[in-house]
Amino acid sequence: MKNYRHTIIIMTLVTLAFLFFTPTTVTGSYSKTTNIIPIPVSVEHRDGFFVFRPSVRVIAEKDAETEASKLIDILAPAMGYRLKLASKARPKAKAIKLALDEQLLHLGDEGYILDVSAEQILIRAKQTAGLFYGIQSLLQLLPASIFSKTEVNDINWKVPCLKITDYPRFQWRSLLVDPARHFIPVNDVKKFLNGMAMLKFNRLQMHLTDNIGWRIEIKKYPNLTKLASNRDRSGGKGGFYTQEEIRELVRYAEKRHITIVPEIEMPFHAGAAINAYPYIGINPARVEGMPLDKQWAALGGLLAPRPETVGFMQDVLAEVIELFGSRFIHIGGDEANLKLWENDPEMQTQMKQLGCNDAHELHSWFIKQMDTFLTENNRRLLGWDEILQGGLAPGATVMSWRGIQGGITAANAGHDVVMAPTSHTYFDYYQSSPENEPLAIGGLIPLEKVYQYDPIPKAITPEKAIHVLGVQGQLWGEYISTRKHLEYMAYPRAIALAEIGWSKKQLKNYGNFVTRLRHHLKRLQAMGINYRQLD
């Protein structure tokens, strides 16, 4: 009897162990996972490994060749050899195959299937972006030193056999950088894009203009860069991107399936533009003869929404549209001190003429002029949530930063929104107690707080949740003046945000995330990207 009971217990244990360790989809379970960040939708584990050797061929038909070449380029420095690209596999030879397949509709435009057996690695997707993301996951199955820029010896490059099916939760997975406050050189932006690509981010918002500086060449208004670009927040040297450099950055980002979203601030945060062209500011006569760097402050950095100002900003947008492929153009719209308009006789007359009841309505009128212009040019206006005040422009998408209410209101009204609240996504805030951190703007957003964020608030009705395009993390630049410091503020918090933007909500688990995060930090180390150490 006793023996019999033992047998039953042992059999039960064996059965449980079998269930536990048998290859299964990991959805909702962490018994065995990869170190991939963001965590994929599903992973089926199998026995064995695919081992890399110089004889492995990368097989791609024409439409997948570009992505295949990127894989070869990334692997080469650490492996010390370049895999050969071919359009057909040789019999019995090991291969990595990349293929586009229009049938894979359920994967969407960014999803992929990564299938690893001992003989072959197969990445399939509906679009090239999916192939690119499949490659990112494949790289994360290799040791972290695959990201090294120099050859790594004494290592067995192999990946476990498995099948991953993966696609993003949100279409907008973004970070914001702020070269207006402290200029960010082209090469630093490129390096930042490299770090984003491996996390499957697909947008970088660039805050190109503010009171303190104007960072993008506009041919029609040369004073913007001649007079308004040569300072930064710390009083150091400023700078600006020529149109050629902008094109180069846009191309560099596109190769990584990242769209650069330009932000041109109006009607506030426009001091640098007013500096260069005082006629677009309120009451320009008041500052005649004043030193340039005093003018914008004296005018409050606020544009006057006269017809010539509208024309000026539309001219600027016309050149911006030519340079950026992004369908969304961000026009700022935040923090305007509307008292300056209310108290200004010229603006009072303007409000009467336009039939505006108050300054909010004048603000809204101004934004609508930009919305109409962008819509006519087949682009979409994006603005901070203040653009809701006084009536939202018909085509506008709202970026909710002053908490989540702007996003809720806009989504429930049928407008698209991007969630970027100060509560969870301001990575210029402190990551731990200020006494332990370099000087920051204020606030406190530790890593775990970022990880707990869910971009879809309960107050958005289920049928309207589709309007939440995704999330964005903000790296405002007032206190960030070097690349290393930018990276320190971004990582590891942006890694948590990447998982929020990509992974299924049910798969989120902080403990499991931190385990994978430790591996990701090794990858950053191999790439020479700075980060804040974990506590």
Ligand code: ACM
């Ligand atoms: C903002 O932080 N003013 C959008």
